[in-house]
Amino acid sequence: MPTLVIDGRELPFEPGQTVIQVAHAHGIDVPHYCYHPGLSIAGNCRICLVEVEGWPRPQISCKLAAAPGLVVFTQSEKARQARAGTMEFLLVNHPLDCPICDQAGECHLQDYSYELGQGASRSATPKTKLPKNVPFGARIVYDAERCIKCTLCVRFCEEVTGTGELAMAGRSDHEIVVMTRQGEFTTRYSMNVVDLCPVGALTSRDFRFKSRLWFMDFAETVCTSCARGCNVTTGAREGALLRLEPRPNPDVNRWWMCDPGRLDYAFVNSPTRLKAPRVKGADGAWREVPWDDAIVAAARALAAHPGDVLLDANLTLEEMALAADLAARLGGRARYAAAVGDDADDFLIVNEKGANAEGARRLGLTREALPGEGGAGAAPASLLLVERDRNVPAALRAATGARVVFAADAAHVPPSAEVVFPLGTFAEREGVLLNHAGRPQWLRRNPGAGPLGLAPAVEVLEELLLEVDPAYRWRGAAALRAELAARPGLDGLAALAAPGTAARAAEVGA
Ligand code: SF4
Ligand code: SF4
Ligand code: FES
Known part of the structure; x- marks a missing residue:
């Protein structure tokens, strides 16, 4: 070379x-x-x-x-x-906005100003006044005074989405970005311009003013809103998930993600999130109990009503494999539920919404027909694991008659439940998902998201397996992954670098 x-x-x-x-x-x-x-x-x-x-x-x-x-x-x-x-x-002409600018802490203008700039301006001319707080569609706000006219946002709309919603207008220090379609910024990928903007000229209406960057925790993980599995970074603070941003992966999403996936996180911050295990008393009232007591009660309920397991296709491979193992020991089988949309495009969004539906298929699980899809109708199951309402809708949950339920939200527990374990959402769990193309990717926990003290579902499932069958041999997530890697169709797991390792850092360009 x-x-x-x-x-x-x-x-x-x-x-x-x-x-x-x-x-x-x-x-x-x-x-x-x-x-x-x-x-x-x-x-x-x-x-x-x-x-x-x-x-x-x-x-x-x-x-x-x-x-x-x-x-x-x-x-x-x-x-x-x-x-x-x-x-x-x-x-x-740049305003002295850093104390009130959302970009502070991740602003290249601020960084290079510290590195190269002078402490004071030599210009005695008043700064140019330009439009501020301009809506660019429903999701983005533009501040022309902060804009450095780099044209990244304009080029994105021309070259990536091909929708051309933005253009440069005016000259010299009055040059600004304008919308070409009377306030319409409807591409489903519009918010990528917020990530692209090197300064605080384009801000997300959803995230702005919610938190300073230095108070937040971040995790490199994947979006679970469809089976593409775009690589993202979650940002959270004090139990609340505040934003998702794309991170580059040339084989999955390049540098981008869609707006629906980026904004699809309200369920993580639901006020009805479950925080502790619960057992239903003889009087029908729920009591919060220690994890160990809930495991004993769940094993009893499953022994009295053995049968199938129905699980959400957003669970990890490890969680699915353990649930399937439990189903086998209960004399049943594991099935998975996954939503299918009709909103795929030729860029990133795919119709399959179960983030690990491909993983479920490769584990040999059969898909449950959703209400309205025809088929034999919902079948009973004694154990139900549900992270998202979308994959496992209410009618399906109720039809299971499940006695033991893992759920992220109290609103998703069917009336038949006797024992409930709180489940982490995608922002709080760790494990491997196979995207629509069969590519294994890490789901990583953000320590700032979700209720405190949630036990990992893999550990609870293994405890439950032990309680149901004393002959069960405890494996742990890493050993389980190694076992899974030996199965046909899952050999890609072996090459997946573990979180926190140097190989992982190299993989994500950290
Ligand atoms: S990306 Fe930001 S700084 Fe660059 S032209 Fe667009 S609004 Fe201005
Ligand atoms: S294309 Fe799918 S995986 Fe990617 S950001 Fe959108 S919803 Fe998430
Ligand atoms: S001119 Fe080279 S980065 Fe802008």
Whole structure:
């Protein structure tokens, strides 16, 4: 491969790469605003200036083609001075908004201002006044004074969705982003422009003003709203899930996610979330009990009414395998329930809504027909596991007559239940999901989301297995995954790096 030199390191590059791409590929940080690997190169912000040996002026590295023998300096005095000059221009009209700006803490303008900017402005001219708090459709708010005219949002609507809802208008310091369709921003992928915006000019109406970043916990996980399994980061604070943002995965979702998936988390923060196990007394009243007591009561109820297990297709492979094992020991079998939509597009959204429906199929489970789908009608089951109302609707839950129920929400417990265990939602559980293409991906727990003290469902299921069948051999989630990896169709599990490992960090680019 041809090579060039950046900051004294000889680095190989692929023909067609630009200098910033080579630098980033080798862990060299070059500031950038208008550059994004998923969009065309505009080269308009000029924060990526670098010095090139033998060239009289600094060059923008996002547009400079890598060439053999090129010698580039990203940290020389000349390069830093050039970028500091760019910062001074960018800040001439930028409002002093950081204390009230949602982007604070994850704003590249703020970061580079600390790194390169001057403490005070040399401009005596009043800052330009521009429109603020402008709705861009129902989900996004635009602040033209904060906008640095990088055009990332405009290019996204032209190049990714092809819907062209945004355009640049005006000139010089009065240039702003405008909507081309009288306030309509209806693409189902609109909120990606909020992630793209390098400053706080585009904010999410759903998330804005809810929390400062530094008070939140984050987890790298996957969206479970459809079986695509877009890679996302959840952000939560003090038990409440506050936002989902996409994280790049070239094989699943590239850099993007859909708005319906991003906003589909209200059920996590439901006021009727279950927080402790419950047992129904002879008088029909529910009592909260310790986990151990609930396990004993559940084993008794299952022994008195053995039968099938019906489970939500959003459960992990580990949870499904244990539930299926329990069903077998009760003389029954495990079935799964998964919603199917009709909203697929040719980008990300798929019709299958069960996040791990493919996992259920590969475990050999049969799908329960949902109400209205025809088939033999809902069958009884003694154990029901339900994370989402959508996959396991009320009619199906009631038809099971289940005595033991794992549910995230009290509203999803059927009247037949005698023992109830609180179940974590996708933001609070950990394990593996197989997406619609059979790709295994980690579901990861966000420590800031959900009720405190929820026991992992895999542990409760194993305790229940032990109580039902003393001959059961405790496995633990890791050993269970290793066992599953030996099954046909699940061999991809073996290659999945465990959360927290260096291999995992490399896998997600951390
Ligand atoms: S709104 Fe944000 S993404 Fe769009 S041009 Fe302005 S700074 Fe760039
Ligand atoms: S396409 Fe599916 S998995 Fe991806 S963000 Fe949307 S709902 Fe979630
Ligand atoms: S990132 Fe290179 S000019 Fe904007």
